[in-house]
Amino acid sequence: MYSVLLVDDERIILEGLAVVVEWERHGTALAGKAKNGAEALEMIREIRPDIVITDLKMPNMNGLELIAAVREAYPDIVFVILSGYDEFEYAQRAMQYGVRHYLLKPCGEQEIMDTLDRVVAELRAAEERKRYTQGIRAQFEKMKPQLRQQLLKEFLTNKTYGMKEWESCRSIFGLPAEGARVRLILFEPDAASAPEYEQLFALQNISSELIGECAPVHLDAAIGDRVAVLCDAAPLERLMPVIGNVQRVYQAYYGIETTAAVSDEADVGSLRRLYKETLESLSGRFYLGGGSIITRADTPQPANMLDLPDAEELARAVRSGSAAEAESLLSDCFRRLKDMRLDVQVAKTYLAELYMVLIRQAPQDRLSGYFERAVSFLASETLGQMERFVLDIAREIASSYYDANLQHRSELVRRMIACIQERLGDETLTLGRLASEVFFMNADYLGRLFRKETGERFSNYLLAARIERAKRLIAESGQSSLRIGAIAEAVGFGNNPQYFSQVFKKHTGLTPTEFKRKTSEH
Numbered sequence: 001m002y003s004v005l006l007v008d009d010e011r012i013i014l015e016g017l018a019v020v021v022e023w024e025r026h027g028t029a030l031a032g033k034a035k036n037g038a039e040a041l042e043m044i045r046e047i048r049p050d051i052v053i054t055d056l057k058m059p060n061m062n063g064l065e066l067i068a069a070v071r072e073a074y075p076d077i078v079f080v081i082l083s084g085y086d087e088f089e090y091a092q093r094a095m096q097y098g099v100r101h102y103l104l105k106p107c108g109e110q111e112i113m114d115t116l117d118r119v120v121a122e123l124r125a126a127e128e129r130k131r132y133t134q135g136i137r138a139q140f141e142k143m144k145p146q147l148r149q150q151l152l153k154e155f156l157t158n159k160t161y162g163m164k165e166w167e168s169c170r171s172i173f174g175l176p177a178e179g180a181r182v183r184l185i186l187f188e189p190d191a192a193s194a195p196e197y198e199q200l201f202a203l204q205n206i207s208s209e210l211i212g213e214c215a216p217v218h219l220d221a222a223i224g225d226r227v228a229v230l231c232d233a234a235p236l237e238r239l240m241p242v243i244g245n246v247q248r249v250y251q252a253y254y255g256i257e258t259t260a261a262v263s264d265e266a267d268v269g270s271l272r273r274l275y276k277e278t279l280e281s282l283s284g285r286f287y288l289g290g291g292s293i294i295t296r297a298d299t300p301q302p303a304n305m306l307d308l309p310d311a312e313e314l315a316r317a318v319r320s321g322s323a324a325e326a327e328s329l330l331s332d333c334f335r336r337l338k339d340m341r342l343d344v345q346v347a348k349t350y351l352a353e354l355y356m357v358l359i360r361q362a363p364q365d366r367l368s369g370y371f372e373r374a375v376s377f378l379a380s381e382t383l384g385q386m387e388r389f390v391l392d393i394a395r396e397i398a399s400s401y402y403d404a405n406l407q408h409r410s411e412l413v414r415r416m417i418a419c420i421q422e423r424l425g426d427e428t429l430t431l432g433r434l435a436s437e438v439f440f441m442n443a444d445y446l447g448r449l450f451r452k453e454t455g456e457r458f459s460n461y462l463l464a465a466r467i468e469r470a471k472r473l474i475a476e477s478g479q480s481s482l483r484i485g486a487i488a489e490a491v492g493f494g495n496n497p498q499y500f501s502q503v504f505k506k507h508t509g510l511t512p513t514e515f516k517r518k519t520s521e522h
Contacts, residue, residue, distance in 0.1 A: 006033045
């Protein structure tokens with residue numbers, strides 16, 4: 001039922017209308033009667049009728065003044081004008097206030113009822129429209145989170161979305177004005193497989209809530225296997241700890257590390273550029289490892305030349321069984337690669353070459369197995385994983401050679417010591433000559449083997465052997481006169497007895513003459 005208020009200063013008309021109309025039959029109920037506009041205004045404020053049927057000419061406040069006062073405060077009330085022939089000008093002015101229903105005095109019962117039916121039909125139609133728009137609005141509010149997500153996706157990935165579209169969405173979604181400074185943060189779970197919907201939904205909610213405590217979040221969305229958060233351009237020193245907290249909370253719930261990429265600050269017209277920037281930054285995970293927070297400063301740079309470890313040096317280290325030396329060469333390469341921040345595919349090309357250099361040193365019966373493992377090596381997601389992979393293989397290959405070479409190395413060093421004893425009188429005896437003329441091997445490699453077995457450098461061992469031979473020759477000379485020059489020549493010092501005496505004293509604390517005297521006393 002729609003409530004009706006009658007307003008007329010003529011009592012007969014007022015009472016007549018109240019009695020003659022079958023209000024309920026037309027879906028209405030008479031809520032009250034007023035004798036003038038002022039009285040009607042008070043009643044309207046009290047009972048809020050749906051329909052007001054009013055005369056125009058009345059004392060205190062006429063119909064036009066009543067309509068004007070009510071229209072501003074209660075725009076949904078429908079007015080029906082009662083007017084005489086000479087009040088047409090008033091009626092026209094009433095129409096300017098949006099009044100569409102007009103009854104000419106004197107009016108018949110049927111005319112009044114027809115008008116009432118039209119008004120009720122309008123009110124019902126208005127209610128239906130209101131219910132419909134409220135339903136649409138409620139549905140829109142319900143869908144707003146999804147629409148906000150889709151909106152961010154479009155602005156980040158669709159080049160047809162620009163500031164014109166941003167401005168049209170501002171009031172609807174509460175977006176910042178053109179020129180506002182923002183940052184984009186991209187989160188990517190470090191799981192081996194694609195994250196489940198629940199996990200992405202949780203990451204989106206955790207990140208939006210925690211970042212919102214530091215900087216207002218304007219939009220957030222799950223895009224593929226990542227979560228994007230658009231927020232005010234807070235300083236990095238404030239934002240970084242909050243992002244770290246997001247990573248810790250998410251890992252506590254799901255046991256999964258998350259890598260985050262943070263853009264530079266820019267205005268809202270640069271969203272696609274910021275998205276591209278954060279995607280590129282995520283590739284820095286290859287160098288920094290999972291669970292990192294990456295900025296543009298950490299992003300891989302254009303390719304420069306990288307010097308791989310010398311293939312011959314690496315091969316010698318591995319084949320000699322020196323795992324520590326091989327690890328040192330490889331670790332140095334990985335350190336330089338990490339500092340250079342090359343494009344990931346470029347870096348993997350270098351590492352594929354390094355891997356091939358390494359496995360070519362493996363025994364023949366193991367080579368095919370290492371070739372098969374190359375696929376897993378190149379599928380590694382971080383530089384740290386690739387480094388651990390290649391170091392493990394280097395240790396495996398070096399270990400196999402170490403065991404096989406152990407006996408051979410000992411025999412080789414024994415032969416070197418025998419050569420030293422045989423050639424102590426040769427002043428030209430050096431490691432280089434032994435390596436090239438006797439053993440036909442690389443001098444550096446031979447020197448490392450010698451030091452590994454004896455604990456001494458070849459030159460130190462040779463000098464010590466010469467001094468020991470000299471001490472024995474001096475002791476064996478007995479009471480005969482000491483010929484320093486002959487002894488110096490016999491132990492490889494050539495025609496330089498003075499230098500021999502200096503070296504002898506440095507090693508024994510005595511000159512050759514003092515040493516002879518001391519041994520003679522005993």
